[in-house]
Amino acid sequence: MTHPVTRTRPTALAVWLIIAGVIGWWAAFSLTMERIHLLANPDAILGCDISPLVQCGKNLASWQGSLFGFPNPILGLTGWMAPIVVGVAILAGARFARWFxxxxxxxxxxxxxxVIWLIGQSIFVLGTLCPWCMVTWAVTIPTFYAVTLHILRTGILPAPAVIRSGADRLMGWVPLLAVISYAIVAVLAQLRLDVLGALF
Structure with missing residues (x-):
């Protein structure tokens, strides 16, 4: 029975975590600045408000945009630092305990x-597609796939050998899994909001 090779330094994962973290943090920062601008001038037209369909103003002003009592982008400003730190640490040779x-x-x-909840709220409740939100969606989805498959293939998360082997093979398909996920979101948005009709 073959077992996946244990990777002490998953370089590709580390690089992705840094890239995703930087992109996600920038999206959160941009949304935070837009939220501050909206607070200072409630009648302002935000830079991310491209059309009634593609905008972030409605999302930011909704209760969904402050689910925990403060603007959601603040979660991103703090949360996206974790992948950056973990990615840099891995490249520097750090080895984390299983609990970490x-x-x-x-x-x-x-x-x-x-993010899945926010996608549902945006498409089916608010009826908008927030540009910076979509950037966040775009990096969160593959990050989840990559980290989950990594801890499965290395045995960090206990699993039978067949699952570890499958996770090891699927790791190379994370980009395709992400594209398929984007396609599902795009189809849902098109069916619900007629995106193409609104844009063209």
């Missing part, structure tokens, strides 16, 4: 669930 990976996976999973 479990905590990191828990955070990534919660972020993924939150």
């Amino acid at each position: 990976w479990w905590m990191f996976e828990t955070g990534v999973t919660l972020a993924f669930v939150f």
Whole structure:
């Protein structure tokens, strides 16, 4: 029976975590600045308000945009630092304890669930597509896939050998899994909001 090779330094994962963290943090920062601008001038037209369909003003002003009593982008400003730090640490040769990976996976999973909820709210309730929100969605989804598959293939998360082997093979398909996920979101948005009709 073959077992996946244990990777002591998953360089590709580390690089992705840094890239995703930087992109996600920038999106959160941009949304935070837009929120501050909206607070200072409630009648302002935000830079991300491209059309009635593609905008962030409605999302930021909704209760969904402040689910925990403060603007959601603040979660991103703090949360996206974790992948950056973890990625840099891995490249520097750090090796994390099993409990650390479990905590990191828990955070990534919660972020993924939150993003799925936000996607549903945007498409089916608010009827808008927030540009900076979509950037966040775009990096959160593959990050969840990559981290989850990594802890499965290395045995950090206990799993039968067949699951570890499958996770190891799927790791190379994370970009395709992400594209498929984007396509599902795009189809839902098109069916619900007629995006193409609104844009063209």
